[in-house]
Amino acid sequence: MPSGPLGAAIQRGRALLVATRESLPGHVGNGLRCTSCHLDAGRRQAFGSxxxxxARYPQYRPRSxxxxxxxxxxxxxxxxxxxxxxLAADGAEMRDIVAYLWFLSRDLPIAPPPAGNRLQQWAALTADTAAGAAVYxxxxxxxHGLDGQGTAVAPPLWGPKSYNVGAGMTRVRTAAAFIRENMPFDQPGTLTDQQAFDVAAHVSARPRPDFPDKIHDWPNGDAPPDVAYPTLAAQRKSAAAPARAHAP
Ligand code: HEC
Ligand code: HEC
Incomplete structure (x- = not known):
């Protein structure tokens, strides 16, 4: 850990990510903290690290x-x-969070994210939400509570205090990858791929806060297949599809 002002900024950034609601109540609308999903303050070498x-940013992302x-x-x-x-992009909180993420990336080469779709392995599976409810x-x-609303030991997975519909975790493949590598918290790695996929589908299908801006996601119409909400670009595509179907 560097000494002096840089070390202090790194430590403040880490504290904001671990105690997000307490530190930034005006910016958090649910019962989570950043490290609810980025485990061990983002240091766990598993999905969410x-x-x-x-070193991977700036980066082109198709969602935006x-x-x-x-x-x-x-x-x-x-x-x-x-x-x-x-957060204000040029404020002290953002600066300190970036300082912490820089610290976690020191000595690693600046490079684009690995090529290929890390979530492709899940395309071969078909989700069974009834089996997922049993795994749950x-x-x-x-x-997490039988009603998914969280308990004193774990945050909510659905309902008004959870992540919203626009969050990456709402995608079944993303949730499956996270759950397969990180959950159950006390026995990670004990679920099969199929169990992780089924329980991810069960959780993703539960109600949660809306994210009205989601309509603008993937504006080039290249949303992945496990995105469960309509986008303007996809609607434009399907409006064009019947015309093609009638063509000779
Ligand atoms: C509900 C779970 C969840 C919470 C809470 C959460 N994130 Fe994320 N975050 C994700 C997921 C899922 C990804 C995509 C991970 C991936 O594709 O490897 C992600 C990606 C990221 C990335 C980019 C990672 C990369 O490798 O490109 C950053 C930075 C990040 N989150 C920061 C934060 C910060 C800061 C907070 C708190 C303000 C936060 N996250 C809260 C789920 C969450
Ligand atoms: C032993 C308790 C425990 C069990 C069992 C457990 N979790 Fe978790 N889970 C946690 C804790 C604790 C966190 C947050 C970690 C933190 O804040 O440091 C978490 C975080 C999560 C998150 C991201 C944060 C959120 O609330 O959205 C998801 C998704 C999740 N768990 C899904 C599952 C699923 C699915 C199962 C069953 C396969 C499961 N968990 C089993 C304790 C548990």
Whole structure:
């Protein structure tokens, strides 16, 4: 840990990510903290790790169809995963969070994210939400609550205090990858791929806060198949489809 002002900024950034609601109540609209999904303060080498993240930005992302800075990406999680409001990109809180993410990425080469779709493995599976509800009852409910609303030991998975519809975790493949590698919290890695996929489908289908801006996601119409909400670009595409069907 560097000494002096830089070390102090890194430590303040880490504290904001671990105690997000307490530190930034005006920016958090649910019962989560950043490290609810980025485990061990982002240091766990599993899906959701922040190790190296600073070196992967700026990065083009199809959801926004723009080149995103790390500040933009952080604010995406504030608006969606935290169901809250973005930080000022040039404020002290953002600076300290970026300092912490830089610290987790020191000595790693600046490089684009690995090519290929890490979530492709899930395309081969078909989700069974009834089986997923059974996995939930035996492997998840004791911590997250049988009603999914969270308990003293674990945050909510659906309902008004959860991440919103626009969050990456609402995608079945993203949730499956997170759950497969990180959950159950006390026995990670014990679910099969099929169990992780089924329980992800069960959780993703539960009600949660809306994210009205989602309509503008993937403006080039290249949303992945596990995105469960309509976008303007997809509507334009399907409006054009019948015309093609009638063509000779
Ligand atoms: C509900 C779960 C959840 C919460 C809470 C959450 N995130 Fe995320 N975050 C994700 C997911 C899922 C991804 C995409 C991970 C991936 O594709 O590897 C992500 C990605 C990121 C990335 C980019 C990672 C990369 O490798 O490109 C950053 C930075 C980030 N989150 C920061 C934050 C911050 C800061 C907060 C708190 C304000 C936060 N997240 C809260 C789920 C969450
Ligand atoms: C032993 C308790 C425990 C069990 C069992 C458990 N979890 Fe978790 N889970 C946690 C804790 C604790 C966190 C947040 C970690 C933190 O804040 O540091 C978490 C975080 C999560 C998150 C991201 C944060 C959120 O609330 O959206 C998801 C998704 C999740 N768990 C899904 C599951 C699923 C699905 C199962 C069953 C397969 C499961 N968990 C089983 C304790 C548990």
């Amino acid at each position: 922040w190790v190296g993240v600073y 169809a723009t080149v995103e800075t790390i500040e933009y990406r952080i604010n995406d999680c504030f608006r969606r995963s935290m169901n809250g409001t973005p 009852a035996t492997a998840c409910g004791k911590c």
